Amino acid sequence: MARDEKAGSTAGVQAGAxxxxxxxxxxxxxNGRWAKLRGRPRLFGHRAGARRVRDIVQACPQLGVKYLTIFAFSTENWKRTQTEVAGLMGMFKRYIMNEAKTLHNAGVCVRFIGDRLRLEPSLQRLMNDLEALxxxxxxxxLTIAINYGGRDEVTRAVQRMAVEVADGRLHPQDVTSDTLTAFLDTHVLPDPDLVIRTSGEARISNFLLWQxxxxxxxxIxxxxxxxxxxxFARVIGRFAARDRRFGGVRA
Known part of the structure; x- marks a missing residue:
């Protein structure tokens, strides 16, 4: 389905009052700081964080949230220790295997974004199977970003678009912002209305830069x-009080 047909408006939807x-x-x-405060290894915190994902996904229908995208592993996270990276990859596999049936029965549509080529083939197969299921x-x-970076996503999109231009299927003068959007990993999703970052850090860390x-x-x-x-519900409630003008002014 074309992006504009699937995504609709990015201005939020009505839910109740x-x-x-x-x-x-x-x-x-x-996750790592949470574990450190308890004297435990970082992977202990990551496992606790994975359990929290289930709670937040389950809360979405009642809150009226249709699309949820979570940042699970960035293109920069490969810089972490080999032990932590290997542990995270194993955790992703277990999460998919353990949660697949629950997610499917709850009516959750799962997608993955990011560059999959660097991931282990066994993990890629699990991701593909869950998407198909x-x-x-x-x-x-539910969109899960693994080996994802906003700049990397735009770079890959431009590379694919350049191939179209080189093959004569796309003319440079016809390229618009909508054209680029159609080549992004998120082309079937609406743009996010709200981005939440936990743990007190106030930066976006290369996440969904275009969107x-x-x-x-x-x-928070x-x-x-x-x-x-x-x-989560309180944060959603605060969103309702924001005056979203998208560059315009109120009459």
Whole structure:
């Protein structure tokens, strides 16, 4: 389905008495610090963070959030220790195997974005299988960013677009912002209305750079494993109070 048919407006949708974001993106930060505060290794925090993902996904339908995108592993995270990277990759495999049936039964459509070529073939197969299993679901659209970086995504999109130009299927004068959008990993998704970062850090860390041009941001102090559905609901509630003009002014 074409992007504009699937995505619709990025201005949020009505839910009950207030306006809720149609698409929420989350930078799930603070797992390592959460573990350190408890005297445990970083992977202990990552496992706790993975369990929190289930809670937040389950909360989305009641809150009226249709699309949820989470930042699981960035293109820069390969710089971490080999032990931590290997542990994370194993955790991703277990998450997919353990959660696939639950996600499917809950009507969750799962997609993965990022450059898959660097990932182990066994992990790629699990990702592909989960996408195929849940492709027909529509209760919540969960997008998981693995080996993802905003600049890398735009670079890969431009490379694909350049091939189209070189082959004569696309003329340079016809290239618009919508053209580039159609080559992004997220081309079937609406742009995020709200981006949340946990753990007190106030930066976007190369996440959805193109798509978040008009997103609202919430930087909160809570470490990701402590980010409960109740706090998620409060953040969603604050979104309703924001005056979103998209560069215009009120009459």
């Amino acid at each position: 207030g306006v809720v974001p149609q698409h929420v993106a989350i930078i799930m930060d603070g 849940t492709a027909g679901n529509d209760t919540v659209h 978040s041009a008009y997103a609202e941001y919430e930087f 102090d809570t470490l990701w494993p402590d980010f409960t559905p109740d706090e």
